[in-house]
Amino acid sequence: MQFTTKLIPLAIAMAFAGTAGAQEVVKIGHVAPISGASAHLGKDNENGAKMAIEELNAKGFMLNGKKVTLQLLTEDDAADPKQGTAVAQKLVDAKVNGVIGHLNSGTTVPASRIYNDAGIPQISPSATTPTYTKQGFQGAFRVVANDxxxxxxxxxxxxxxxxxxxxxxxxxxxxxxxxxxxxxxxxxxxxxxxxxxxxxxxxxxxxxxxxxxxxxxxxxxxxxxxxxxxxxxxxxxxxxxxxxxxxxxxxxxxxxxxxxxxxxxxxxxxxxxxxxxxxGGVQGAQEKVLADFTTRYKKKYNADVQIYAPYVYDAVMVMATAMQNAKSADPAKYLPELKKIKYQGVTGMVQFDNFGDIKDGSLTLFTYKSGKKTKIEVVR
Incomplete structure (x- = not known):
């Protein structure tokens, strides 16, 4: 008995030391079609999310004075509503702290109910149907103008x-x-x-x-x-x-x-x-900021930005900033900070209205000349 009693405090001390040394992991989900006809767009979105997560971790992401590790959990919804709800439930079961996605309106809307019921904030970087933010879900946001x-x-x-x-x-x-x-x-x-x-x-x-x-x-x-x-x-x-x-x-x-x-x-x-x-779309000094992002993106992935990678990047940054402002990754605690966020991103200022839509959202008109996508103008 004497031998055992001496070992118990040592085992407890070692366990506590391991816990103290373990770094907290904050899970952020991302969903887009990585297979199917829109896979090139989905991969573009996923790359934007990865880029943001890697940069935040490289800088040493802090919450309430403690360093934490951000982990990206990526899922493929194949632009299919049924698969979209299935992977949404998978992310809920994985206890993600927030979700960036989905890409398509047809998957974003049905998935949003699952996230809402679980109390998990969702920021779509590209779904534009007005229905998404008109459902009354407190945690539904988007960083682009709607349809x-x-x-x-x-x-x-x-x-x-x-x-x-x-x-x-x-x-x-x-x-x-x-x-x-x-x-x-x-x-x-x-x-x-x-x-x-x-x-x-x-x-x-x-x-x-x-x-x-x-x-x-x-x-x-x-x-x-x-x-x-x-x-x-x-x-x-x-x-x-x-x-x-x-x-x-x-x-x-x-x-x-x-x-x-x-x-x-x-x-x-x-x-x-x-x-x-x-x-979306930028003008003036913001054009250089976005151009710098696209240069970094191409260097990293050896591919051009398709459409929404910068908006995915900003969506991740906005969610991470709300967590830092709340000093917590608990959705219930950082959601109020998300609602009042004012974040200067690569795509411009990100602020949300009472519905979760971006305030003063812009649009960019394009045409195609000599086979190249060519900007006409930015409108608000």
């Missing part, structure tokens, strides 16, 4: 700047595609009530053959075709428009507004024939 602004701005631009008088609309029936197309129509009609919507057609996010839809549209001779969907569908659609001899201008939202669109469209991209918009 009301994006689609509406494009609709007004189509009539006012491009002179469209007859327009055909196609959407891919996803939450994003349908939402941005509907807002486009509202924006166009608000600017010019007499504009003619000569056709409204539907496809799906995995379609490759648009012959029937485009043949129907061609007969109606529109000045402009608006597509609500992603570049993986918009590119082949442009190629088939060219083959069918459709000369209408082509327009879409951030889903098609990628460097990859020209490659996917081939000679269907035309010269300044395509207009698209990204949610």
């Amino acid at each position: 009301n602004k994006l689609g509406g701005t494009l609709g007004r631009y189509a009539v006012d700047k491009l002179g469209a008088k007859s327009i055909a609309v196609i959407d891919d029936r996803t939450a994003y595609g349908q939402g941005v197309a509907d807002e486009f129509i509202k924006g166009a009609k608000a600017k010019f009530p007499g504009v003619k919507m000569v056709g409204k057609e539907f496809t799906n996010a995995n379609a490759t053959d648009f012959t029937a839809i485009l043949t129907s549209i061609k007969a109606k001779k529109p000045d402009l075709i608006f597509f609500g969907g992603m570049d993986s569908v918009g590119g082949p659609m442009l190629k088939q428009m060219k083959a069918l001899g459709i000369n209408a201008k082509f327009m879409g939202g951030d889903g098609i507004c990628t460097e990859a669109l020209a490659r996917l469209a081939g000679d269907g991209i035309g010269e300044a024939n395509v207009t698209c918009a990204e949610a």
